[in-house]
Amino acid sequence: MINVTIADTAGFCFGVKRAVDTVYQAIENAPSPIYTWGPIIHNEHVVGDFEKKGVMVLDEDTAELPSEGTVVIRSHGITRETQERLQASGMQVIDATCPFVQKIHQIVETQGKEGRDVIIVGNPSHPEVIGIKGWATGPCYVVSSVEDLKICDFSTNNKLCVVAQTTFNYEYFKEIVEIIKNLVYDVSVLNTICNATKERQLEARELAAKSDTMLVVGSKSSSNTQKLYSICKEFCDDTYYIQTLSDLVTVHFGSDNRVGITAGASTPNNIIQEVSQYVRRKEF
Ligand code: SF4
Incomplete structure (x- = not known):
């Protein structure tokens, strides 16, 4: 029987999860239209979903700011000057800068x-x-x-x-x-380095070392996912980079494989779960 383990630290870090959740809450409760200051996250699925819900992106190049609606500041934060500019615009400002x-x-x-x-x-x-x-x-x-x-x-x-x-x-x-x-x-x-990335990499390494097959889920353009992939490959030869479910078709699983799953910081939880369910349902 296949044994699947998902790394506890797979996917969004605390700050990114908080920012993404804030946008979903704003869509439900805040004055529309809803804007984000810069793309809220570098993940095409999440950004595409927001686009479908009418969320638009503003940034430093936006010459004239809207005077109504809501703007969510992403986890990266902004300058004081930009904050003052947004506050003066008339939009409601929701600050999702990571604490x-x-x-x-x-x-x-x-x-x-x-x-x-x-x-x-x-x-x-x-x-x-x-x-x-x-x-x-x-x-x-x-x-x-x-x-x-x-x-x-x-x-x-x-x-x-x-x-x-x-x-x-x-x-x-x-x-x-x-x-x-x-x-x-x-x-x-003042050491202000956040441990989220380090902890994700350490756990990926430990999981890869005890897995027969390792799946690293995330976008090919995500540098932290690429790094996770290279760490896992070092400790588990059978490591695969999974962007979508279709990438799993070519992966061969043994019937009693120990499969480890980790994911980059911009990979949403539902994609990680889909990958895990696909592997668990695999028939031999
Ligand atoms: S500091 Fe950056 S990496 Fe750390 S939790 Fe906040 S957003 Fe995530």
Whole structure:
């Protein structure tokens, strides 16, 4: 008999689930039309479902904001300036910024007011980082590598605060922090990396190691799903990348296989369940 185990951490993290649920609630209860600020999630099924329900996407390139309806801010968060712009528009604003990201906004704002320059360790073009930078009240630099530290001017202020993008690699964050500490006298380091990604990868590795077949469910364009796939492949040779149920047709399951299932952060639970049910119903 096939034995199926779904990883506890498969699929949406807490912050993304909260944002997606918020949009569904807004469709039911909030003044329409409903907008999201940027795509709420990088998953074509979820975005397609929202589109069918009339949800539209606004972003920085939207020249003129609507004056009625509701806009939901996604888990990545936004800058203070954008928040003020949305609040002045006349739309109802529902803030689904992940609380872990909101905390970084507060740190950056408070530490700036206390006279510290800020370094954000992260990808400068990622919406979360752009949002965090937008809460700085003084000099604020974004660095994604040791080389990037060249852009920082440490000559005018010896007091510094360092935070990280929530999904930044912890080991590399530590390496960058050590170098900063050698350059600046008074450094306040706040490790703001979220454990959701790390925990999903650790569990995937453990599950893959004890499975005969491993299914990694998610979009091919999702970088965290690709990473999960490569981790699982390392520990279970029979690992498959499943985007839709049709990908399962080519997978061969032995009648007493132990099948593990994990999924990327943008994979909805109903797709994970569909995959699991397909495997459980398989006849031999
Ligand atoms: S901070 Fe963590 S929980 Fe929040 S959205 Fe990002 S990955 Fe998800």
